[in-house]
Amino acid sequence: MMEAIGDITATCDVSRLDVEGPVFDTRIQGGVLADGLNGLIAGLCTITPMSVFAQNNGVISLTRCANRKAGYCCCFFLVLMGIFSKFAAALVAIPSAVLGGMTTFLFASVTVSGMRIISTVKFTRRNRFILSAALALGVGATLVPEWFSFVFTYRGNNKAKKGLIDAVELVMATGFVIAGFIALILNLALKEEEDEVDGKIIELPSSTSRSRRWKEVEAEGGKDVEEGPVAKND
Structure with a gap:
């Protein structure tokens, strides 16, 4: 569940969708529910439980393609390779160095997406x-x-x-x-x-800014509205 929530959030981020709000909450609920059903069906089929893949977020961020039809095409080819072993053998023949370099970059891209989401807080x-x-x-x-x-x-x-x-x-x-x-x-x-009001942080004036304000008021010879009249030394 934790992995699904994180991956779905990263998917929304790289897909240039909102990562907060009621619409985002419905996406999280639907994604977690679908992930749970996939794991249940996988267990009934006597195979290891299925889970969401974070590598897909790296692919989306690189290709900038977040269309659902592209995902349907990927599912079709995965089913095709599962039925016909010759198609799967073509992917198995790819050298490990090529797959390792590609997956390393994809995982690094997922990490950067997570850092970007954290930076918005x-x-x-x-x-x-x-x-x-x-x-x-x-x-x-x-x-x-x-x-x-x-x-x-x-x-x-x-x-x-x-x-x-x-x-x-x-x-x-x-x-x-x-x-x-x-x-x-x-x-x-x-x-x-306590210093947050309506999501905004209240910043108190620093001593440096206040002293600068005093110097400006003294130079003008007037008085500060908040502080009252300025006493001058003869």
């Missing part, structure tokens, strides 16, 4: 704390994926219980899942900053 103290906590724990889980394996110490013969523990450990070892949960919980728990 106002970096208040609250948002900086949420982002820092999510990134710290997410990157930590990625660097040390076995950190959760020491929480459960079950060594029995119950295969169902052992399978459940393995599934939980697999989820907790995924960095973006940890980061998503932490960001979601902190966003709901922490209140908005």
